[in-house]
Amino acid sequence: MSPAAAQQQPETGVAGAAETLGIQPEAAPEPWQPLADKGIKLRLDYTGQAATNVSGGIRKDAAFAGQLLWGADFDMEKIAGIDGGALHFAMTQRHGKSLSRIAIGNNTSVQEIYGTQNTHLALLTWEQKLLDDKLMIEAGRTSANIAFLTSPIYCNFQSNSACGNPTFVFKTSNFTFWPASSWGARAKGWFNDRVFAHVGVYEVNPDRKRRGDHGFNFGIKNATGVIVPYEIGYSTTFANDRLPRNYIIGGWFDRGDYSDPLRDEAGGLAVLTNRPYATRHGRSGVYFRFDQMITRPDPRSERGLTLFGVAMFGTSGRLVEKSFFELGLLQTGTFPGRDKDTLGFVINDQRFSDLALENIRAARVSAGGSPDLPRHQIMMELAYGAQLSPAIRISPNLQYIINPDQTSVPFRTRDIKDAFVLGFKFTIDAPTLLAGRR
Structure with missing residues (x-):
């Protein structure tokens, strides 16, 4: 994958577990790649996420969701003599249930791996590097979230409020997501070794999110428009900075259809009239995100503490x-001898609009409930990532949700209780596992 694509989240990209869960490549044995000499790099990994709410939510329960990913990267310079060319292919098989859906009632999953629960074509793109690798263009069947608004930091956590991408973008736009691929293209240019500009365009098509879609329908029938993410950033690595950092400003123009949060086509309250929510067109938003390593005791090691943050705002729609x-x-780097282990804490705040609150309030009052609703949902997670071997990583985690939103159960007459969740996440990278058994 290109440097930009390789910064995707652990559960959703074609990159293997060694890249996607913060495992440094130099720590792992050379993966088993029988076709490497021919320019073909194979991918096969499995991610599982379990969760149980020991208190709070709608009811106590437990759920497991998992993803099997397989694919390959084709170096077209080795295969066909095309300098700077590469073909990327990946498929997923997702299965399991969402604890948030069945027991908590909020619309942000505590298991990032949940979604598009079938066998799906997730990636089929051509990547071309030009101008001495200062310009990268990629196009094909893909999704916006593996290239924009993502960082390898985020999926040291399990909650979908952080892991993958900041959840706000999916609530307020048609930002396309892995593995529900559609047509898309992006270009990333580097002005020097630290400053870049990045822009993409992705098909908005509700068919790609339907349960029966498997990604192999390449037509654009029923597409309603496109979404255009963009960003400019300052980015360094251990190769050119003692304390690596990323500072990125960006946003999106969503020129696709979406459902009104409150009204039906006749102007009534859709939640009460039982008519479809009105179709609207066009939204936009902006964001600022950063990560900054703030301590690195040994410049020969990548051990250290990193601070990261995100601020996002809707600007129209x-x-x-x-x-x-x-x-x-x-x-x-936590305890002696645990240089690849991680310990992280993240907290985020989702602020609901007046329209969303009015929708729930109308339903709740009609059922005899109180009109008083919390405006903010706060989600937090404490996670430890343990690198058991170069191929296997586990991450037990604790999650707490204050004011779980009621959007999935609007007729509930009282607030959902704050939820305390125990989570457990693991990833197995098969090529690296097989390398250790040769």
Whole structure:
């Protein structure tokens, strides 16, 4: 994958577990790659996420969700002599249940891996590097969230409020997500080794999110428009900075259809009239995100503490949420001899719009409930990532949700109780596992 694509989250990209869960490549044995000499790099990994709410939510329960990913990267210079060319392919098989859906009642999952629960074509793109690798263009069947608004830091956590991408963008736009691929293209240019500009365009098509879609329908029938994410940033690595950092400003123009949060086509309260919510067109938003390593005791090691944060705002359209703020810390290298382990804490705040609150309030009052609703949902997580071997990583985690939103159960007559969740996440990278058995 290109450097930009390789910064995707652990559960959703074609990158293997060694790249996606913060495992440094130099710590792992050379993965088993029988076709490497021919320019083909194989991918096969499995991610599982379990969760149980020991208190709070609608009822106590437990759920497991998992993803099997397989694919390959084709170096077209080795295969066909095309300098700077590469073909990327990946499929997923997702299964299991969402604890948030069955027991907590909020619309932000405590298991990031949940969604598009079938066998799906997730990635089929051509990547072309130009101008001595200063310009990268990628196009094909893909999704916006593996290239924009993502960082390898985020999926040291399990909650979908942080892992993958800041959840706000999916609540307030048609930002396309892994593995529900559609047509898309992006270009990323580096002005020097630290400053870049990045822009993309992705098909908005509700068919791609339907349960029966498997990603192999390449037509654009029923597409309603496109979404255009963009960003400019300052980015360094251990290769050119003692304390690596990323500072990125960006946003999106969503030129696709979406459902009004409150009204039906006749102007009534859709939740009460039982008519479809009105179709609207066009939204936009902006964001600022950063991560900054703040301690690195040994310049020969990547151990250290990193601070990261996100601020997001909707700028047009009739939105469910108005703003999102996130702040977290991640320590890489914990106890002696545990250089690849991580300990992290993240907290974020989703602020709901007047429209979203009015929708729930109308339903709740009609059922005899109180009109008083919390405006903010706060989610937090404490997670430890243990690198058991170069191929296997586990991450037990504790999550707490203050004011779980009621959007999935609007006729509930009282607030959902704050939820305390125990989570457990693991990833197995098969090529690296097989390398250790040769």
